Amino acid sequence: MNTLFALIALMIFPGGLFVLFAGLVYEWADRKLVAQFQNRIGPRVFQPLADVIKLLAKEEVVPVGVNGFLFMALPIAALAATLTAALYVPVVGLAPAYSFRGDLIVTIYLLSVLTLCIGVAGANTADRFSLIGATRTLTQVFSYEAPFMLAMLGPAIMAGSWQISEINAYAASKPWLIIPQVIGFLVALVGLMGKLELPPFDAPEAETEIVAGAMTEYSGRGYAIFRIAKDVELVIGLTLVAAFYLGGIGNPLEFLLKTVVLLLVTAGLQSLFARLRIDQTVGMWWRVGALLALLNLLVLVGLRMLGWLGVWL
Amino acid sequence: MENSLPAPWQKALDQIKTWARINSPWAIHYNSGSCNGCDIEILATITPRYDLERFGIKLQGSPRHADVLICTGPVTRQSRDRLRRIYDQMPDPKFVVAVGSCGISGGAFHGCYNIVGSISEVIPVDVYVPGCPPRPEAIIFGVAQLLESLKK
Numbered sequence: 259m260n261t262l263f264a265l266i267a268l269m270i271f272p273g274g275l276f277v278l279f280a281g282l283v284y285e286w287a288d289r290k291l292v293a294q295f296q297n298r299i300g301p302r303v304f305q306p307l308a309d310v311i312k313l314l315a316k317e318e319v320v321p322v323g324v325n326g327f328l329f330m331a332l333p334i335a336a337l338a339a340t341l342t343a344a345l346y347v348p349v350v351g352l353a354p355a356y357s358f359r360g361d362l363i364v365t366i367y368l369l370s371v372l373t374l375c376i377g378v379a380g381a382n383t384a385d386r387f388s389l390i391g392a393t394r395t396l397t398q399v400f401s402y403e404a405p406f407m408l409a410m411l412g413p414a415i416m417a418g419s420w421q422i423s424e425i426n427a428y429a430a431s432k433p434w435l436i437i438p439q440v441i442g443f444l445v446a447l448v449g450l451m452g453k454l455e456l457p458p459f460d461a462p463e464a465e466t467e468i469v470a471g472a473m474t475e476y477s478g479r480g481y482a483i484f485r486i487a488k489d490v491e492l493v494i495g496l497t498l499v500a501a502f503y504l505g506g507i508g509n510p511l512e513f514l515l516k517t518v519v520l521l522l523v524t525a526g527l528q529s530l531f532a533r534l535r536i537d538q539t540v541g542m543w544w545r546v547g548a549l550l551a552l553l554n555l556l557v558l559v560g561l562r563m564l565g566w567l568g569v570w571l
Numbered sequence: 572m573e574n575s576l577p578a579p580w581q582k583a584l585d586q587i588k589t590w591a592r593i594n595s596p597w598a599i600h601y602n603s604g605s606c607n608g609c610d611i612e613i614l615a616t617i618t619p620r621y622d623l624e625r626f627g628i629k630l631q632g633s634p635r636h637a638d639v640l641i642c643t644g645p646v647t648r649q650s651r652d653r654l655r656r657i658y659d660q661m662p663d664p665k666f667v668v669a670v671g672s673c674g675i676s677g678g679a680f681h682g683c684y685n686i687v688g689s690i691s692e693v694i695p696v697d698v699y700v701p702g703c704p705p706r707p708e709a710i711i712f713g714v715a716q717l718l719e720s721l722k723k
């Protein structure tokens with residue numbers, strides 16, 4: 259029985275097929291929203307699915323000068339990591355399939371694996387555009403990762419727990435955590451956009467200057483898997499931010515509403531801002547993002563020690 | 572590998588593949604020596620007014636991600652090798668759309684000393700879009716014709 263449950267959790271719900279499809283739907287919603295903001299009609303519902311199937315059915319070119327094993331293994335590692343992360347977050351408002359003390363940290367690390375894989379994949383080719391893309395990807399990791407982590411720690415400190423399910427329950431039982439820590443919420447949301455390399459943080463894959471960044475040499479299956487991994491990460495990231503800052507996620511309806519509201523905000527930001535140069539991205543994150551998140555955290559810790567957190571205690 | 576499945580399954584799989592291909596043609600644009608008139612029209616085609624994303628058409632930067640090579644202009648001696656290389660870099664299955672009269676016959680540049688000739692002299696072309704330059708509607712129609720021909 260236990261193995262059966264584990265298998266279902268891994269392959270179908272909430273780990274495998276379900277998040278894959280949810281990821282595709284969210285990618286569609288994201289593209290559609292951006293299209294609407296730009297006064298376009300936008301893609302059809304099945305567009306991401308068609309893209310992925312087409313890529314899977316395409317020839318996969320393994321270029322000369324790459325390590326073949328790494329070339330094949332990196333997309334799979336990226337997808338595996340994001341799918342594993344799906345087991346620890348309350349997707350669709352149900353309790354996470356697995357949970358232990360400190361799974362917040364594990365999840366945040368798992369979410370970073372995708373970016374690292376993209377970086378290594380770019381560095382693994384002889385192509386200069388991939389190399390530049392990889393350098394930019396890895397540079398960007400250092401800029402948004404710390405602020406994102408700090409922003410995620412805010413609710414954790416208020417809840418006094420490192421377990422996602424406990425923080426979720428805490429957030430659901432109190433007034434929304436976005437009220438005492440607007441800064442943390444903003445940093446987390448914008449950090450998520452940085453993680454997913456959405457505009458304005460898409461310098462690593464700027465197609466007007468470096469072709470397609472680290473993904474330049476990937477065709478067919480590898481590229482399809484990287485795309486799915488990114489979609490899954492979008493769902494998980496939105497779930498995490500919604501669970502932590504928007505009053506927890508208790509049922510599917512809440513999940514849908516809250517994540518779509520977040521998606522609306524990120525899509526708006528995507529169409530509002532033009533791409534930042536890589537040095538501007540790093541500068542912005544360290545000069546503004548990290549400092550604000552740190553300040554936010556210090557104030558929280560101070561208030562907690564003094565016992566002035568009011569209703570949130 | 573290809574024919575290891577029982578026939579009905581193979582047929583269903585092929586249908587799914589064709590469906591996906593028709594609904595998600597990603598394009599790459601290359602100027603092999605055109606006067607830029609056609610390129611401006613192609614850029615006009617991908618503006619929000621015509622919104623090609625509703626057909627799933629997306630302009631890609633890397634030849635490795637593209638299915639359709641949209642090529643403009645006659646082929647000059649300089650760009651012949653580049654055109655070949657871009658075509659070779661694209662993974663199968665791949666298609667070529669030649670946009671503009673120049674791509675069909677050399678057009679206004681026919682007989683110039685620095686011209687190899689039409690695009691079909693260098694790479695196989697699937698669809699020609701005539702016009703000097705063709706309207707965005709004509710380019711969309713050309714790509715739609717290509718997708719239509721894929722169904723068979």
Ligand code: SF4
Nearest residue numbers: 605606608671672673
């Ligand atoms: S067809 Fe006309 S517009 Fe297009 S490249 Fe030739 S001369 Fe220029």
